[in-house]
Amino acid sequence: DADPFGDDLAIIPVATPAHPRGAFFYRLPGEDNRVELSLTGVLGDHPPTDPEGFLAYARSLPVPDIHRAIRDAEPIDDAVMFKYPASVRRHYERLSRFPGGFLVMGDAVCSFNPVYGQGMTVAALEALALREGLRRGALPNPRQFFTEVAAVVDAPWDFAAGADLGYRGVEGHRTPKIRLANAYVNRLHHAATHDAELTAAFIRAAGLIDAPEALMRPGTVLRVLRHSLRRPAGAPAAAPAPARSGELSR
Structure with a gap:
């Protein structure tokens, strides 16, 4: 298939409560067409490490570009799983x-x-x-x-722990501030798929280049709201990922 990246360096479908599977797909430096892919899951929904299961998991992501790019690619190493119990x-x-x-x-x-x-x-x-x-x-x-x-x-703890609490199965106290922040960030994620400036703003905040408060600048909020008006409130950007029986905690 054609190069999925275009002028971009990475494709990062962010996991959300509506679609809790995500990925980090990077073009590696050099001219040998190598890429690196990490698949992510939460609450027991672990990406498989066998080739068929790995591809099936990639196919379930909310964007098709990654699966299309790797389905005929030659693996240069075996997939490895690591689990992280809690923040x-x-x-x-x-x-x-x-x-x-x-x-x-x-x-x-x-x-x-x-x-x-x-x-x-x-x-x-x-x-x-x-x-x-x-x-x-x-x-x-x-x-x-x-x-x-x-x-x-x-600041980074509030950012990360608050995002984790957006998932129903994660234990913890959800304050009104956390609920409001997660609702806004969910809309920001959706808007960022169509707006490169919002993508850059989110990456800078998540990477601690800018303070999280930068995401609340009037111009940024206005762009998020403008995109939200084009999408029914609460509607997921993609259909929920299929859960493998017995593995996704509820």
Whole structure:
């Protein structure tokens, strides 16, 4: 089939509560026509690793481009599955005491659902906070350091954990703020499939280049609402993915 990417570098159908299967499909650097594909699922709906099951899962995605691109492609390696049990955040900044000469960073502070692609970026920002502490000339005070780390983690944690709570089977308290944010982001996802500027805005916010509040700029909200008027409220962008019996938790 023809090149599915055109001038783009990737095709990323984002999983949503209406269609909880997603993918990350990238054109790799070089001129040998190699691509990389990761399939994602939630709540026990795991992409198979055998060739037939892998292709069938790709066929169930809300966009047909990925399946068309890989159905006749030659695999260069076997598919590998890895599972992620839960997003976890530990509030070390709330401790009244902490051992001297010892600090905690990265996934040991907050481990994110990897589909949001934020874990390594957050860890790098935490490393910058540590560097600034060391530049002050003394060993960082643990409570001060963890307070700075908490400020780094707050926004991406709200983004990722709130998105996870959009799925009915995920345990957790859904505040009105989370429900409102998820309703807006669902409309943003739909609009972004037709609007490159919204796609760029979402990728920049998800990648921590811009603050999440950037998605609420008046011009961005107006573009989302304009696209929403062309689609019945609550209507999914695609038919729900078929659940394999016994695997998708309810």
